[in-house]
Amino acid sequence: MPNNRLNGRPKMPQRTVQERIRDFDEVPLGLEKWAAIEEAKRCLQCKKPSCMKGCPVEIDIPGFIGLLAQGKIDEAVMKIKEKNSLPAICGRVCPQEEQCESLCVLGKKGQPIAVGYLERFLADYEREQGIDLQKMPTQNGKKVAIIGSGPAGLTCAGDCAKMGHKVTIFEALHSAGGVLIYGIPEFRLPKAIVAQEVDYVKSLGVELELSVVVGKTLTFDDLLQDGFKAFFIGTGAGLPHFMNLPGENLNGIYSANEFLTRSNLMKAFRFPEYDTPTKVGRRVSVIGGGNVAMDSARTALRLGAEEVCLVYRRTKKEMPARIEEIERAEEEGINCIILTNPVRFVGNENKWVTGIECIQMELGEPDESGRRRPIPVPGSEFVIPADTVVVAIGQGPNPLLLETLPELKLNKRGYIEANEVTGATSIPGVYAGGDIVTGAATVISAMGAGKKAARAIDDYLKNKS
């Protein structure tokens, strides 16, 4: 397939709508080698590269792009991996348009360098060529426990291992990866890629214990007794929020977490080959406007829904989802019902949802988030018919582990209070990072936090002798 160009920047080839909405295979296909090299050549190799300021893990962006421009693919990959051990994931899900790419000087007049596409190209190329994995670092025997195997935990584990510590990751679910496995769908982030990145971390000598709920299966005291000297908590923000509206427990109403977990982690899209079912009606409404809502809507479509709409209380401009993902969702026929907020769920005598009563909204003055505040228009109630509803309005901190650690200081919203530079918490030797500190954020910021904490853990263990 030819790579179309848009003001010099390559357009990502992707599968046609008709083809992609019938299965869960990946939608964007990745750049071809010639296109990637050509794009890399467009980079100005700035002396003071502004793009790097936008990267939470400080990848040497001109460095790797320069190597790629010279066709030195292996070296380019290694350049990225100096800072980022999960490039195939970041190349797919990072909001580059808000980070590195938004700061690229070329963006001032024309189109910024497609940094994300290039990162993905290199990571995929490496994987396909099977470049060999890391040599096992020598271990000094200091035991570090990582709780949670999301991007924060994986990054912290990998970095701690590279510094010679003996690392074990404990994960509550039966698969490693956190949201990368249970939340983000296959068609956006193939699970085989996540598995491969997890294998890479394991190749560094990291042990992985699945199906262990820290706080329940093992307590902190157990871990201390087992000789763990430092801890990293990367348990994410996995508690689904509901709207607390009448009728919300009707059958057919899912939290996005449940809907996506059934499909991704439990492989409900392959039911009955896999045992976990999921129920998708003819008309699906997804409430929300973030990445989670987009993923839910597009999943519903692939599970056989005829009509899928997104119900969002502001306008498309304020939607927190990545622009590319909103575009892809719309291409696939997902209908955005904007300036609309649910007030009540309607059901039939069997307690199945039949619709959402909504009220129209208009935008008022900006609120603390800087976005204009939505205000209900009195008397504008109407019903959107729906036989499946997915509530995707956000997540909070899961209290399961936190309840067992009363000494751990939390902030007003219930997230862990951690030092921004080191991840240190109120308990010496216990570090935290990712969504459990910041609230729902991004893969790369979770990784950034894992990285910083690894450095601090290393210092802590050295000083502790």
Next chain:
Amino acid sequence: MVKIIKKEVLTPQIKLMVIDAPRVARHAKAGQFVIVRINEEGERIPLTIADFDSEKGTVSIIFQEVGKSTIQLGELNEGDHITDFVGPLGKEIEEKNFGHVVCVGGGVGIAPIYPKAKVLKKLGNRITSIIGARSSDLLFWEDRMQSVSDALYVTTDDGSYGEKGFVTSVLDRVIQKEKIDLVIAVGPLMMMKMVSLLTKKYELPTLVSLNPIMVDGTGMCGCCRVTVGKECKFTCVDGPVFDGHSVDYDELLARQRNYLEEEKRAVENWLMKKAEEGVHHAK
């Protein structure tokens, strides 16, 4: 991976397994449950911890074969392995001396009522137990319940054993006769609803152990939500034991029916696949 070290067929459809799971056994308490996933394709199903031995590191589960996962679990034997066995999950029951506690167990609910009766008995409570089943061949653990109860009543719906009728009629009689401090009921949702309606009349504190459909069992998905009082609770982390008088049973009954068609399809599909494999083996 955990190993099945003992299997016992309690009734044709109810089986007991003793699992080698030291980590789960170490922290297990009465009232808690585990999540079991049989193999890679399996679903995550919740089962109560029916008994545990922290020294030997074992956990007992008892399950009724009602659908694909439980039938398939029932086909496994001593020495076989189960892919995932996560726990102990949920909150334990309050362990103290209440005085006179009536433990009501219906059907497979006898399994989860046993550890509760056992621990409360140890703490000095007087235990009256009422256990019931549809028919005598569905009844198990009468002896075990006997061993932790000061008085034991047995009922069957069809009168094939013990007293003919429902556990609620015996409970009503006990209430008339004796002072009761707490009622704990575990069994089919309809039974827990009937018990709660009855004890509500007498304003007797009542605890029930709910069994909604679950996925993760760690508070991450919200599938197990129930309305208790006016609040939405997640059974897996806030429960599974709740005040019986505050539960919205009708909502929960409807939520349990969510996947009836799919579950039926799962069993049919699986039986067909097994039959095909059987043909291959015969050749």
